[in-house]
Amino acid sequence: MLKIEKNFKNRTSILYFLPFFPSNLEITQNIIKLLAEVKPSAIAITLPFFIKDKWLLAVKSLPTISVLSLTYKTKENEYLIVEPLCPLVEATRYAIFSGVPIFFIDFPKEAQEEDLANFTPLPTYLIKDLEFTKYVDLTLSFFEEHLTEREKYIAEKILEISQKYDSMAIILPFYQVKGVIRALERASGLLYLPKNIPKEIEIYTLNLKSLREILSEPGYFQSTYEKNRKNLIENKNFVLDRITLYEEIFEKVRQKYFKETGTELSPKDLQVFGQFLRNLLLIKGQYVPDLYTLILAVRGIGGDEFAFWFWEIATFYEFQKEELSPFPIINLSPEDLRLPSKRLRISRKIKSIRSSLNFLQKFTTREERKIFKKGFTGKVICSFPPEDVVVETFGKKVMEKGLKVITENLRKIEPFTTSLKDGLDIRETIRKWFLDETPYVKEEPQAHAKAGSVVIIFEEDPDPLTGKERYPWNFTWHGEHHQESDMAFYSTDPKENVVGPGIAKAKYGGFMLTYPPMRVYDIWEDPYFDIATNKAERLLLAGIDYSLEKYIIYVAKKPPSNLAKKFASLQGKKVIFLPIGSFSKNFLEKIRVFHVLEGHHVRKYAHKYIKK
Template identity: 35%
Template sequence: WMAYQLHQLEMDFKNITIICSILDWPWIKEAYNERKPYDQKITPLDNPKIYAVEKETLFFTLAEFPYITYLNEIYRQEIKPDKEVVIDGIKEILIQARKIFTQKHRPRYHNLTSQTFQTYLQYARNLTLIENRLTPDLYTLITVAKQISGDPFAIAVLEAAREYPFQVLESTSIEPLTLGIDKAVDSDNTPMNMKNRLSENQIEWRGINLKPEPNIKKQAQWKYNWDPYGQCSWPPEDDQIESFNTHVREQSKLLLSNDLARSEKFSSSIKDGVDMRDTLRHWHEGDIYVKEIPASRGRIEIVVFIFDIEPNPNNYPWCQTWYAEHNKESTLCFFATDYMNDMVGPGVGRATYGGCMMIYPPRPIPDIWKDPRIHIGKTLEEKLLEAAFFHSQEKHITVVTPCLPKPNWRKISRKYHKSIIHIPLKRFSNQTIEKVRRFHVLNGKQIRSFAKHFIQDL
């Protein structure tokens, strides 16, 4: 058949090049020289056609990640060695994924640092070796990204890995194909079977559960169907912020105790430990000093978190007071972004705290944003702090902020005869802060039964 095809081509072309296996060449040459008659049979094969490929489906036709193929082309243009491009390409994908993640979600804090990437690469290496592979596949990269930084970053890694900047379909008139697993669909939605002859490695297709961002059309529909008379929180996030609040209270009590600590010469007991500062200060005397930390007096009832020092009311238009559903929750007052502008599911909105105040044990109070008795504060954070000073039954108020308390805050606290215990926000990790700041609002308790299918994990 191959010799017959060569004779057919001789009728139209003078010079013909045939590329075949060297093992087949003697038989092809012999059949070509013999020129024996060939019984022409009807074959389903047709003349080849050239198609473009949809940018999002390039992964199904290339032998490696589209972004690594792009890096290979860049290295070839710049005449650089590409021996390590497959390994270094994974790092480039992570950097590109971080860029996509920050542009899409615009987080104030994130944990996508070089140290996190080092942990990511070590974890990906271990999983790759377990699967007896030399380089990680896409499933491994996405699995590690999801377990380290949640669904949003895993989706960013997927988008970065399949990105091929050279592919611009708008500049060509060639009909594009949408590829899949051994299948393709043309512009007329006609399916056809495909075979990838470039793949050198055996590919195993596996599924992973990711929760993508909804499109604008769905968000508009969910926003339209929202019931303005129903609103509640998401219980796992309640447990998370209550746990964080408890930790801050313990830190506050420790700071109160340290303020009351006193030092004395060692006699018979080391009490609460050696006071290294006083011991070194009296080193010439040859005495050892120990410290005694008495139990803290009073308790911490109200904790105020201010994540944005100078909040813009246009960025945080939603000011609300939420009451506890049970005695394990705090009374919560906060200002946050508008959840209606970020719908993630039917009856599920997402918002970000600019600042919040938590009262524990919980007790009902008037809405602080409508209470005429709270009138000194002019800005959002000042109103929140004034409400804390006004409603606190204890002398000490814990304030967690990125900076030192401002003079106006201390002025308001003195008016209400309260004192501020300041805890720097940087004492906590960026990932913890971001998890606490972001929360979801549900359109009624009935939404809790299926909300987990739309809420992304960080």
């Protein structure tokens, strides 16, 4: 804030200059606080006089966001967005609420808008530490005196109003402040009527799609500001922090991502996000991230789905009720407002419209799921066959990868003498051909080795750090035919997530597959495996014991325990460890989510409720 005392015809008037940048969280909330603090006798805003009636009507319709459409004789259109975080809108709302006279003192649009209007030399987030008055002083030092007919007109209007009021708050852009102050020194009190007055001024309500694209601040910011506006005025110490709001959005997206995909971001993911975001800010020269930069950063850890949900939540404005608005609906793009815009292509995995309309059941209320949950007893259950195929296929791929590790470790390579053995080793032959011109052959004594069990541990249970049990459902079921394995697993409780009639969803913490089927007793009740320290180790011990082959493939974050190795050694078997990080994270998360059906008859309609 810039405070100036001016003498006009033997009358002293205090002028409070409150500069702004277009629609900004930090500046708008500081302007409303300062207005409540200084309590000016009058308020002047840099808008032309001929829009006053329509502007006041649009402001009174808030929190529904409107737009004023100005059509000039030249058929040129100008649009003014009436949004909560616009400083001019906030000053108007304060004037209406407080009963303070408000004046419109700007010059009509007669020339191209100055480029200085969007020039921001210092990040507005610095206001948090510098306070608004000091920020204004520092920011104004970057602007030269900008004096045109427009600034002279504004100065003449200020002179006219100040003769009637002891104090006045003037809301104007930063780049105009110095020019208006200089023009006040030469103001004569002479005014003229501008020529370029629009022939039509209409009010429209912005549709939801336009709101996501053209608001200067994200819709989530606008909604939060609207909810806390009263507290901002009454509580001097209460402020909305941009970073905190972005963190709220991130947390909402993280929860939605987990609910929809079953994927939970790990501490390592968050570390990667932080490093990537920091590098982006350094490259772009930004002090705090904007929405576009954040979407780029979150896409790096959660893919296009996570990025889309971040954009969707961040840009949603919850108070826009098109059906309740008395004004016509309008659809505007950034190009219509000549706004700078950036495009980001996000490829979401969406089913075709035809299949979703014909086959996929949609739920709109929680009451339906509550009804389904009451009817789900879990006494007679079976699996969903398409998911069985995916798990069995993955189990065989894991076996192949594990056996390849065995082969690579035990392979022998030697110069060709009398036998080709298991074939010519092309790589070794080429590598040494220049030196001795001798072909090399390979011997793979374990080429026909087999694995009898596969154990995959996504997360240990109970949690090794907190001791909390996250996967309470321990179960064993048998394969239904010779191509399926017996399976033991621990998972979340399916009864807690019933998604359809007789259909529940759960998430594996870990599982064990063993071949051939129809051999496994319930490992969770078998006292033979009570020596295990946790569920993951119990699955591995069972996989070792039930394996009819020498090798057991173990996929986890940590290698098998010494107990498991000794248990296998006593039976003449060996555990092959594969780090879970060597597999696609997205694919693993898809495998983890599975469905439990209450009876074979549910399979006839389960596909309508299970989205894959």
